[in-house]
Amino acid sequence: MHIFLIVAFIIFIFLLFLISYILVFGFGITVIYELVTKMPYAPVRDEDVKIIFNRLKSIKNLEGQRKTFVDLGSGDGRIIFEAIRRGFDAIGYDLNFVLNIIAFWKAKFKGIKNAKFYRKDFFRLDLSNIDIVFVYLYPNVLAKLEDKFLKELKAGTLVVSVDYPLQKMKQIDFSKEGKYKLFIYEK
Numbered sequence: 001m002h003i004f005l006i007v008a009f010i011i012f013i014f015l016l017f018l019i020s021y022i023l024v025f026g027f028g029i030t031v032i033y034e035l036v037t038k039m040p041y042a043p044v045r046d047e048d049v050k051i052i053f054n055r056l057k058s059i060k061n062l063e064g065q066r067k068t069f070v071d072l073g074s075g076d077g078r079i080i081f082e083a084i085r086r087g088f089d090a091i092g093y094d095l096n097f098v099l100n101i102i103a104f105w106k107a108k109f110k111g112i113k114n115a116k117f118y119r120k121d122f123f124r125l126d127l128s129n130i131d132i133v134f135v136y137l138y139p140n141v142l143a144k145l146e147d148k149f150l151k152e153l154k155a156g157t158l159v160v161s162v163d164y165p166l167q168k169m170k171q172i173d174f175s176k177e178g179k180y181k182l183f184i185y186e187k
């Protein structure tokens, strides 16, 4: 009986840790979700987020003008938080509901009231009213998205792509920022 209680206690503690881990970080569910949907999640490193925004600012300073900024595949929301901090009206879209929940709670925790996150396939979005599009996506997805960009984006919209280039849009900048290659395009 004594041994039974000890084992039950250890299992209880283990489950408690496991559930807290999943709830706090969501990575467990996210990994399973990724395996099923084949949509990999890799966030831009925290320390490089500001560096990327600084580069964008140096090419075209649109900060503080309430321009519309979207992150297509917004993950845990870190890009959107920085966009809001810099005075954009920013919206994140991601199909992974766990990441949407994490982004939502991170916004609450940080006290960022105007962060918006939607669980939506970005191929189903209307992109015609957006000023800046941010993407950190693999080339096969980017290739399909680029046709949508060419069809829907208004003249002057900027597309910021981390690590992978677009093939058809007019490139206005390339740089190496922190760990990443950064490509900026203008419609």
Ligand SMILES: C[S@@+](CC[C@H](N)C(=O)[O-])C[C@H]1O[C@@H](n2cnc3c(N)ncnc32)[C@H](O)[C@@H]1O
Binding pocket: 039, 040, 041, 042, 043, 044, 071, 072, 073, 074, 075, 076, 078, 079, 093, 094, 095, 096, 099, 120, 121, 122, 123, 135, 136, 137, 141
């Ligand atoms: C490499 S992560 C980038 C995360 C975030 N933008 C960042 O830089 O930290 C790509 C994200 O795109 C999402 N994604 C992939 N295909 C999608 C689609 N069709 N619609 C919405 N989100 C998608 C994935 O769930 C994943 O979270």
